[in-house]
């Protein structure tokens with residue numbers, strides 16, 4: 001492809017094609033299962049994600065088939081996908097050892113795909129953060145099986161990401177050079193958001209801001225300056241409310257700066273955001289605010305609220321080639337600790 005810029009998509013989700021009956025095995029529900037596949041007349045294939053017999057979401061073949069994904073990547077001009085599970089699979093509510101077994105199952109699946117296609121896929125694991133000691137154990141195993149980092153939720157049950165229970169885990173991520181991708185999940189206020197898909201439109205951006213603010217004010221970034229964290233959906237509502245957040249820090253330090261005396265604005269440019277904002281003006285502002293070296297293409301492939309042609313917004317914008325290179329792969333490589341040559 002002429003003028004093609006090497007493209008890495010850091011935000012894509014994948015599932016195993018067959019999921020064992022974990023609810024039956026563990027003796028309680030809540031785990032996702034896949035209803036048997038439906039072959040459509042046009043030759044495509046889909047399946048229903050079910051939780052305790054209740055329909056959650058219909059997914060297409062590209063959600064589990066690496067072959068289908070490679071075909072679509074080729075069509076879209078995506079050279080590498082970073083694979084992570086779907087946030088509904090975090091299962092932080094499960095019993096500790098069950099959460100570990102569940103995580104291992106999902107991680108082995110992603111690791112195998114990456115091992116078989118090392119030039120096209122990079123893996124992020126999932127860990128049972130409800131049991132931080134086991135999460136560290138699985139993080140170490142993820143590293144051994146070739147994963148470059150982990151995807152975690154925007155909170156873990158009653159813990160925000162500044163919670164002291166999670167600090168050793170983040171320390172281990174820094175020490176092992178495992179990158180962290182923070183994805184909103186279990187959205188706040190859902191009970192008041194029954195209509196209009198509001199948990200996804202309002203709750204998710206708020207969750208991501210919750211995660212960023214918790215890590216800033218809790219001093220996680222301050223204490224772990226080499227921890228590499230990327231947040232989904234362009235940082236949710238955080239970037240557009242940074243003025244308010246900083247003003248809050250200035251006018252009520254007694255409430256805001258109790259665990260970290262440093263101005264939240266100082267952390268802009270110290271973590272990564274994906275580019276998934278669906279809006280030129282917003283992406284331009286993000287580049288101004290945190291710098292093109294900290295924004296990496298993320299599409300949320302293969303889901304409809306994502307960018308259905310990954311990189312389309314970046315590619316159509318009037319930006320210098322240098323900025324596009326950062327957004328399309330350099331920021332991602334830096335976050336993952338990889339060199340482009342790794343994929344060539």
Ligand SMILES: [Zn+2]
Nearest residue numbers: 011013183300
């Ligand atoms: Zn996503």
